[in-house]
Amino acid sequence: MEMGFRWDFAYEILPQMLWATLNTIIAAGVGYAIALVVGLFFLLGQRTPSKIVNVINRELVEFIRSTPLLIQLFFVYFVLPQFGIKLSAWLCGMITIGLHFGTYLSEVYRGALEGVSKTQWEACRALNFSTVYTYRRIVLPQAFPIAIPGMGNYLVGIFKDTPLLSTIGVAELFHAATAVGGYNYRYLEPYTMVGIIFLTLSIPAAMWVRNLEKRVNVAQGKVK
Amino acid sequence: MSYFAFLAEHGPTLLLGTVTTIKVLVCSTILYVIISMIFGLMRLSKNPAIQGIATVYIEFFRGTSLLVQLFWVYYVLPFFGLSLEAFVAGVVALGMNFGAYGAEIVRAGILAVPKGQWEAAHALNFSPAKRIKRIIIPQIFPIILPPAANLTVELLKATALVALVTVVDLTFEAKQINSITWLSAQCFGTALLIYYIMARFALVPFLRWLEVVAARKVGR
Numbered sequence: 001m002e003m004g005f006r007w008d009f010a011y012e013i014l015p016q017m018l019w020a021t022l023n024t025i026i027a028a029g030v031g032y033a034i035a036l037v038v039g040l041f042f043l044l045g046q047r048t049p050s051k052i053v054n055v056i057n058r059e060l061v062e063f064i065r066s067t068p069l070l071i072q073l074f075f076v077y078f079v080l081p082q083f084g085i086k087l088s089a090w091l092c093g094m095i096t097i098g099l100h101f102g103t104y105l106s107e108v109y110r111g112a113l114e115g116v117s118k119t120q121w122e123a124c125r126a127l128n129f130s131t132v133y134t135y136r137r138i139v140l141p142q143a144f145p146i147a148i149p150g151m152g153n154y155l156v157g158i159f160k161d162t163p164l165l166s167t168i169g170v171a172e173l174f175h176a177a178t179a180v181g182g183y184n185y186r187y188l189e190p191y192t193m194v195g196i197i198f199l200t201l202s203i204p205a206a207m208w209v210r211n212l213e214k215r216v217n218v219a220q221g222k223v224k
Numbered sequence: 225m226s227y228f229a230f231l232a233e234h235g236p237t238l239l240l241g242t243v244t245t246i247k248v249l250v251c252s253t254i255l256y257v258i259i260s261m262i263f264g265l266m267r268l269s270k271n272p273a274i275q276g277i278a279t280v281y282i283e284f285f286r287g288t289s290l291l292v293q294l295f296w297v298y299y300v301l302p303f304f305g306l307s308l309e310a311f312v313a314g315v316v317a318l319g320m321n322f323g324a325y326g327a328e329i330v331r332a333g334i335l336a337v338p339k340g341q342w343e344a345a346h347a348l349n350f351s352p353a354k355r356i357k358r359i360i361i362p363q364i365f366p367i368i369l370p371p372a373a374n375l376t377v378e379l380l381k382a383t384a385l386v387a388l389v390t391v392v393d394l395t396f397e398a399k400q401i402n403s404i405t406w407l408s409a410q411c412f413g414t415a416l417l418i419y420y421i422m423a424r425f426a427l428v429p430f431l432r433w434l435e436v437v438a439a440r441k442v443g444r
Contacts, residue, residue: 004303062424063416066377066380066381066419066423066424066428067381067416067419067420067423068381068382068383068419069381070384070387071384071398071412071415071416071419072416074402074408075408075409075412075413075416078408078412079408079409079412082409160288160290163289163291163292164291164385167388174289174292174295187295187299187303188300188303191292191295191296191299191300192296192300194289195288195293198288198292199284199287199288202288203287
């Protein structure tokens with residue numbers, strides 16, 4: 001077997017890898033969209049007046065957050081069919097990622113809502129605004145900028161966790177690399193290229209999030 | 225087959241896997257703490273070369289996926305003549321990946337030590353090494369332990385990935401039992417529960433205890 005990096009081989013598999021990258025991006029995007037919505041539901045469960053719902057919600061979030069995404073993927077993928085629910089690997093992956101990161105996002109939302117000072121609520125009360133109006137016009141516009149950095153971080157986080165989807169057979173970048181590597185008995189180039197593609201996508205994304213964070217801090221007057 | 229029969233038959237195997245998971249967790253925790261200390265300090269160095277190396281290291285390991293790094297260490301390093309045992313490869317990949325995240329925590333912790341402490345150490349004519357070792361490091365623990373605790377829980381979850389490079393840990397055993405019995409709900413459900421118990425009732429209380437000890441040590 002030839003040692004060292006074979007550029008011709010890398011060039012040969014490049015188109016295949018780039019196509020698979022598209023799948024990775026789609027997976028991350030869809031998973032993130034689901035997570036954003038699921039996070040709202042967990043937030044709702046946390047803020048309803050019912051004590052029982054609060055407790056169940058908290059325990060559920062705790063459970064999802066402290067168990068590995070990998071086994072959650074296996075669980076959804078292998079167990080649901082036993083109850084007659086047949087979902088594709090893609091759908092299973094998206095649901096699991098959405099649930100897993102939804103719990104994290106609900107914490108981001110909670111932190112953002114608590115970041116809005118209590119006096120804002122009191123002022124709205126004094127002005128006799130309805131709850132809906134208070135949320136829509138006063139609280140959410142102030143909470144949203146606080147949530148942005150956390151939300152951005154989890155977008156990058158989901159992106160970096162998409163390779164796990166390959167374990168249940170979702171044809172994303174890492175899956176393609178493993179397939180190509182297995183077919184040609186060369187893992188050096190495919191896996192190295194996966195690493196480089198991840199770097200070229202996630203470093204700018206992380207920088208963008210950091211930049212956003214700075215701008216939010218400036219807009220809120222938090223910078224000394 | 226009832227759940228209890230399942231546990232009686234496969235419980236011991238899962239527990240054996242759990243022991244391996246704990247071993248992986250302990251080894252990679254030690255490695256990641258060491259790496260984060262070194263690179264956290266390097267990140268604050270005034271020497272641009274040292275600082276640059278640390279920045280590249282941190283950005284590289286935070287910018288790529290842990291699974292990719294793990295497979296790279298296990299499947300690609302042999303191309304360069306370096307074959308690691310699965311367990312070692314797993315620990316190295318986990319330690320290096322989490323070390324990059326930990327380095328940022330250490331850096332933030334050192335920056336959070338009040339400036340007066342540095343100045344006082346300076347005024348007392350402590351050497352730079354002594355300043356760091358005797359004055360700054362002992363004070364960063366109460367600051368860095370809460371975020372480091374979160375990171376360590378993430379590490380426990382991440383150890384599941386080493387199953388994919390054939391380390392026979394809890395996840396590996398669960399997959400194995402699943403492929404023999406097809407009792408997916410039981411075996412993955414049990415594995416999830418074991419991870420949950422480890423995180424919630426062992427690791428987190430232990431880390432909270434460490435936080436209390438560290439806070440007491442600096443007199444808070």
